[in-house]
Amino acid sequence: MLADLIVQNTREIVTPVATGAPLKGAELGAPRVLADGALASYEGRIVAVGPRKDLLAGIELTPDALVLDAGQRVVVPGLVDPHTHLLFAGGREDEFQMRVRGESYLEIGRKGGGIVRTTAATRSASQDALVEQGRAHLRMMMRQGTTSVEIKSGYGLSTESELAMLRAIRILRETDKASIRSTFLGAHAVPPEYKASPDRYVDLVISEMLPAVHAAGLADYCDVFCETGYFDVDQSREILRAAKSLGMKLKVHGNELAPSGGCRLAAEMGAVSVDHCNCLDDGDLEALRAVGTMAVGLPGTPFFKLAPTYANGRRIVDAGVALALATDYNPTASISSMHFVMFLGCLEMGLEPAEALCASTLNAAFAMGVEDSAGSLEVGKSADLLILDVEDFRHVPFYVGRDIIDLVVKGGKPVAGKRLAGGTWH
Structure with a gap:
């Protein structure tokens, strides 16, 4: 041989x-x-x-x-990171100080911080700048042992800007050493220009963004932030149905800040995974187990947000639900190391070291669709x-x-x- x-x-x-x-x-x-x-x-x-x-x-x-x-x-x-927001412009380091002072994620958002702040910076950035910044983040992750990475859009929140983000991800996919999968997350937040009419923004995502993304073949998945203050279950379902009708695979941000209904919606729609999962009940777990939708724990997010509630990994595993881990690397939760995520998975989610390793390799590979080559x-x-x-x-x-x-x-x-x-x- x-x-x-x-x-x-x-x-x-x-x-x-x-x-x-x-x-x-x-x-x-x-x-x-x-x-x-x-x-x-x-x-x-x-x-x-x-x-x-x-x-x-x-x-x-x-x-x-x-x-x-x-x-x-x-x-x-090699470690696999199936949930990142690593492509963005600008920074939000000052929001960490705001959280230290006791302000919540939602309070910071109402003051103009959060996702919409990064959206403004990302919209004004050139594609070349986004690619270069994304490549720097990927190199940092590779040095920390991550060889496969999922990257989401979601800081454009307009058709033109979302497509620009996804084109930048495609360039990285074609030129970087890491194995990369892309996710369309136009439903990450309602942009300021649609604040008074969020349903109109949902219509834009469905009627314009999704067809354009699909026609250009720019995304492996469609994701939606089904959460209090972002997109409710009905709005999220409409977007996921439209994506599914185009043949796209589905993901959901769900049950991060509250029992939002995102987990059961993910199961209903046959999503590959529901990510965050900090607030689950027995019904959520049974719904996920019954259809095989994976749970992805992102312990770095509550760690950085100084939040008290982490996904209960022990409960998820014991319920027979497949669990993966990921960094959720983004402008306000800057953990890029899956090694550190494994530590948090043990310390805060109740996992044993062997479980944390397998959740960060093979199960993470399933969560981002690279199980045939990685994990x-x-x-x-x-x-x-x-x-x-x-x-x-x-x-x-x-x-x-x-x-x-x-x-x-x-x-x-x-x-x-x-x-x-x-x-x-x-």
């Missing part, structure tokens, strides 16, 4: 066990742990994973093959992996704040990490 990359001398290779569906219940906390394992890839795809001695005996290296000595470190899949280390998938400076994979969330990324490999090529910065990796 031909290989142009070998990873060997590992302490352990840890990967979720792929079953063809998102992991639920006990599956989420049961990754495969292979002591003294090795991995081989050819032209960016994994061709073998197994015990070192067995694997090396069956491999023929190409003349220019790269042999990576893991130095008795832990190898895991686990198995034959046929992209050779996206991390070599980590830890003794045991369960130490990953515990070691938050440490630089544990020895090497990031994307598509069989070293792309970031301490070892690469030092100039050697053989």
Whole structure:
């Protein structure tokens, strides 16, 4: 078997066990742990994973093959971030101080802050500026071990500006090392010019934005912010129905600030996922479980908003609902590290380290539609992996704040990490 990359001398290779569906219940906390394992890839795809001695005996290296000595470190899949708002212009750092002083997210929004403030800056930015800023954010995420990223629009809130955002995402998708999926989020907030007539804005999203986005093939998903003060259940349903009629896959921001009805709407519409999920009841969980809609926890958001309520990961997993984790990286919640999100998933959501890892890799890959190429280390998938400076994979969330990324490999090529910065990796 031909290989142009070998990873060997590992302490352990840890990967979720792929079953063809998102992991639920006990599956989420049961990754495969292979002591003294090795991995081989050819032209960016994994061709073998197994015990070192067995694997090396069956491999023929190409003349220019790269042999990576893991130095008795832990190898895991590249991390997957299925919910980000990383494309925007301007900043809202001052809103953090407002929150520290006790002002709520909704209060800041009523003063002209929040989404509409970023919208004004993003509308005035050039496409080149958006691309360059987005590329800088993606590079930062790659250095932190994230190799696959979903990016939403939603800071344009006009047909022209939303299309410009989605075109910028397409450029990043075509030129960046990360695997990228795009989501149309025209229903992120009601822009100021429609504040007195929000239903007219909903009509604009349905009659003009969605057809234009679909015709140009710019989005993999359509999302809607179904939340108090944004879009109610009826408005959200209209938008999702229109997107579904065009053949688009669906996502929902739901139950972040209150029991908004977003979770049950996501289940009703057959959405791939409902994201945030901070305020769930038994009926919400049963609705999600019955249809297989995933829950995506975004613990970085309440962390940055100084909010008391996090998604109850333990309850979600025990209810048999598939759970993924994501950063929600945006201008007001600037956590870009899935490593830190795993820490919060354990500390604030009740997850065990193994569950946090699987929710940040394979289940996250399902949540953004890249499960065929990312999220686990198995034959046929992209050779996206991390070599980590830890003794045991369960130490990953515990070691938050440490630089544990020895090497990031994307598509069989070293792309970031301490070892690469030092100039050697053989």
